[in-house]
Amino acid sequence: MRRLLVAWLMLAACAAPAAAAELPDWSGTWTPFIGDQMRRIKTDPVPWTPAAAAQIAAMAAEEKAGNPRGLFIDCLPEGMPSWMLISHNALEFLFSPGRVTLLGESDGNRLRRIYTDGRAHSTDPDPSFHGESIGHWEDGTLVVDTVGVLPQAYIAVSEAVGLPNNGDLHVIERLHLAGPDTLHDDLQIIAPHVLTKPWTTTRIYYRQRARKYEIVEGECLQGSFTPSTDKYGNAIFVPVPQVNGNPKPQ
Amino acid sequence: MNFSRICLSLVVACMALPARAHHSFAMFDQTRTVTVTGTVKEFHWTNPHVSLWVYAVPQNGAAPELWTIELTSPGNLTRAGWSRHSVSPGDKVAVEIAPLRDGTHGGGFKKLTLTDTHQVLTSDFLEKPGLP
Numbered sequence: 001m002r003r004l005l006v007a008w009l010m011l012a013a014c015a016a017p018a019a020a021a022e023l024p025d026w027s028g029t030w031t032p033f034i035g036d037q038m039r040r041i042k043t044d045p046v047p048w049t050p051a052a053a054a055q056i057a058a059m060a061a062e063e064k065a066g067n068p069r070g071l072f073i074d075c076l077p078e079g080m081p082s083w084m085l086i087s088h089n090a091l092e093f094l095f096s097p098g099r100v101t102l103l104g105e106s107d108g109n110r111l112r113r114i115y116t117d118g119r120a121h122s123t124d125p126d127p128s129f130h131g132e133s134i135g136h137w138e139d140g141t142l143v144v145d146t147v148g149v150l151p152q153a154y155i156a157v158s159e160a161v162g163l164p165n166n167g168d169l170h171v172i173e174r175l176h177l178a179g180p181d182t183l184h185d186d187l188q189i190i191a192p193h194v195l196t197k198p199w200t201t202t203r204i205y206y207r208q209r210a211r212k213y214e215i216v217e218g219e220c221l222q223g224s225f226t227p228s229t230d231k232y233g234n235a236i237f238v239p240v241p242q243v244n245g246n247p248k249p250q
Numbered sequence: 251m252n253f254s255r256i257c258l259s260l261v262v263a264c265m266a267l268p269a270r271a272h273h274s275f276a277m278f279d280q281t282r283t284v285t286v287t288g289t290v291k292e293f294h295w296t297n298p299h300v301s302l303w304v305y306a307v308p309q310n311g312a313a314p315e316l317w318t319i320e321l322t323s324p325g326n327l328t329r330a331g332w333s334r335h336s337v338s339p340g341d342k343v344a345v346e347i348a349p350l351r352d353g354t355h356g357g358g359f360k361k362l363t364l365t366d367t368h369q370v371l372t373s374d375f376l377e378k379p380g381l382p
Contacts, residue, residue: 031329033377063276066351089298090325105325106297160276181379206379212328213381218297226294 024140026093029213030183030205034088037203041157044201052163052194059161068160075220077109079129079153080146081171081189084203086156090215091205100135100142106218114144121147129153131169141176155191155199166193181207275320278348278358286317286357287365290341295324295334302337302359304345318356319347322373329375342366 048056062068072078078087089106098117104110114135125132125148132148149169156162170190178184182204189199225237288306300321305314321327324334337343342365347357362371375381 031377031381035377066276066279068276088326089323106323179379206377208329208379208381210381213325216297216324218323218325220298222296223294223299223301226292 023095023137024177026095026177026183028181028207028209029090029092029215031090031208031213032087033204033206037086040201040203044199046155046157046199047196048163049194049196055163056157056161063158063160070159071154071156071162072159075107075224077107077129078156080112080131080133080149080169081187082154082156082162083110083112083130084173084185084187085201086158086162089218090208090213092215103215105215107220109220114142116142121145127151131171141174144171144173144175146171146173151193155189155194163194165191168192178204181209183207275348275358277351279351280348280358282349283346283360284349284357285344285346286319287344288314288317288342290337290339290343291316292339293334293337297323297325300324300327302345302362304343306355315355317345317347319345319359320356321359326375327373329381330371330373331375332371332373336371337362337364 046056059068071082077083083104087104087106087110089104089110091102091104091110094101094103098115100114100116102110102112102114109129112130112133114133116135116137118136119134121132121134127148127150129150131146131150131153133144133146135142135144137143147170149165149171151167151169152164153169154162155165155169168191172188172190174184174186176184176186183206185203185205187199187201187203189195189201191199222237224240224242226240228236228238230236286304286306288304291303291305292301293303294301300323302319302321304317304319306317307314324332327336344363344365346360346362348360349357359373363369364371
């Protein structure tokens with residue numbers, strides 16, 4: 001009986017979420033290594049299906065010719081996995097019991113909730129831009145499994161080139177420190193409607209501790225407005241005419 | 251290759267290309283540089299892109315032209331040494347831009363010189379941990 005109790009206690013300890021004291025220090029602001037994002041598109045090529053590859057080639061030609069509309073100019077979230085793949089803006093991690101939260105700069109919708117409380121995926125999660133993320137810790141590595149992503153969420157290789165995942169997206173990530181202030185996100189992206197096989201790639205983030213690099217508020221649509229005053233003298237925003245996400249020259 | 255040259259090479263390798271976010275900057279002709287010289291009308295320190303409006307006086311004495319210049323995000327510019335007070339309305343500036351391909355008065359930011367102080371600002375920043 002005592003042996004059974006010990007075995008049960010050991011099992012319970014393994015299944016329990018990692019205590020905060022056991023977690024690595026991921027505080028600070030993390031800035032993406034943008035140069036490496038661009039390099040990895042060549043070194044870790046995306047295994048597009050032939051039909052997807054043809055669309056990507058056409059989009060790349062459009063960008064080269066200088067007329068892309070851009071994937072994100074409507075200010076919908078970049079979502080998963082594009083946020084991790086192509087963002088040029090900083091992110092931060094918040095650790096709380098049973099959960100890791102990612103917050104990103106520049107777009108008020110950049111937010112991922114990763115549950116590390118031992119739960120399983122929902123049987124039928126409501127689709128969302130960032131999906132349903134369940135994580136667990138393995139010796140300082142946060143392993144994250146994400147499903148339930150909207151089929152419209154892009155797999156982007158740049159702001160102008162990428163395709164919707166078209167459904168059944170599954171992303172597995174291993175986030176870990178590769179140095180005192182360097183974090184790697186090793187991604188495996190499974191998208192059977194646009195990829196011929198899982199796409200494995202890595203994104204690198206650098207830690208900044210100086211206060212001036214702390215993330216500032218950013219609302220994607222704010223750039224579409226300019227400060228003004230109404231007829232009563234109230235401070236208001238008014239729309240800025242735009243062309244393809246840029247202020248329209250006057 | 252001596253040590254200082256190696257360091258210089260590493261710095262260049264780690265220097266970000268002009269950083270963008272939110273949308274592609276391909277509508278700007280990066281092969282050309284146009285210098286817009288004039289007076290700042292507005293400077294918007296706003297995500298996802300900082301914007302700068304400059305009244306430029308054409309050399310032929312024609313009426314001032316308003317140029318719309320787009321920069322990267324406040325966060326990225328902070329890493330390049332900027333603040334929201336770096337440029338103010340009324341400042342006299344010379345701004346190098348990659349012009350819009352369609353010829354309208356706008357472009358993507360390359361470099362700014364404050365005429366009165368000769369201070370030069372770019373959007374280049376180092377990509378490494380522990381920036382000062």
